[in-house]
Amino acid sequence: MARIAVQREAFDLAAETRALTAGRVDVGGVASFIGICRADDGLLAMTLEHYPGMTERAIAAIAAEAERRWPLSGCTVIHRYGRLLPGEPIVLVLTASRHRNAALEACAFLIDWLKTRAPFWKSEEFADGTTRWVEARAEDDAATARWGS
Amino acid sequence: MRVLYFAWVRQKVGLAEEEVSPPPEVRDVASLMRWLAARSPGHAEAFANPAQIRAAVNQEFAGHAAAVAPGDEVAFFPPVTGG
Numbered sequence: 137m138a139r140i141a142v143q144r145e146a147f148d149l150a151a152e153t154r155a156l157t158a159g160r161v162d163v164g165g166v167a168s169f170i171g172i173c174r175a176d177d178g179l180l181a182m183t184l185e186h187y188p189g190m191t192e193r194a195i196a197a198i199a200a201e202a203e204r205r206w207p208l209s210g211c212t213v214i215h216r217y218g219r220l221l222p223g224e225p226i227v228l229v230l231t232a233s234r235h236r237n238a239a240l241e242a243c244a245f246l247i248d249w250l251k252t253r254a255p256f257w258k259s260e261e262f263a264d265g266t267t268r269w270v271e272a273r274a275e276d277d278a279a280t281a282r283w284g285s
Numbered sequence: 286m287r288v289l290y291f292a293w294v295r296q297k298v299g300l301a302e303e304e305v306s307p308p309p310e311v312r313d314v315a316s317l318m319r320w321l322a323a324r325s326p327g328h329a330e331a332f333a334n335p336a337q338i339r340a341a342v343n344q345e346f347a348g349h350a351a352a353v354a355p356g357d358e359v360a361f362f363p364p365v366t367g368g
Contacts, residue, residue, distance in 0.1 A: 272365065
């Protein structure tokens with residue numbers, strides 16, 4: 137069963153890793169991915185909007201797919217929303233398994249699918265006062281497509 | 286029927302959500318978009334290019350040919366950009 141959270145607050149990588157492996161002696165590795173807000177083109181802040189209710193369901197479905205494809209002992213997905221500054225973490229994916237390949241591949245799969253199958257939208261705020269909605273990238277669709285459907 | 290809007294679709298429509306009662310001939314996402322587009326200039330602008338709009342019916346991603354019925358929750362938004 138995956139731990140899924142959609143929240144405004146930052147997350148604690150060490151605490152989440154401990155929670156994923158606490159009391160277990162069958163986990164051989166934990167893979168992690170942290171997405172971080174970049175300051176491209178003079179970006180001042182980024183605001184993430186999501187679809188409460190559907191977001192949690194969509195992430196749960198993506199995590200269930202990862203658990204179907206790889207022998208995971210557990211996984212954690214935490215995705216933030218609200219206004220984030222450059223350098224702040226946006227998303228955390230943790231996958232635990234007996235062996236590294238399953239953990240590493242499932243972690244890459246989860247972040248690729250999150251980018252194209254979870255209902256989040258990013259709006260960028262610039263120093264000159266302008267804002268713009270981030271457009272979906274063809275590279276992200278290609279990254280998702282490599283895992284099949 | 287509850288209709289929700291996100292990101293620039295929400296901004297153009299000027300509403301985050303609304304309750305609507307479309308006529309019986311509105312049976313799918315595509316015809317719902319055409320019907321909604323006539324509600325206000327903001328709706329018209331939001332739905333001007335349906336190819337840019339994605340939809341969800343009852344919180345599941347749905348194509349423009351997907352069926353809609355009274356009581357459904359239908360959401361409209363641009364392609365997602367999370368992660």
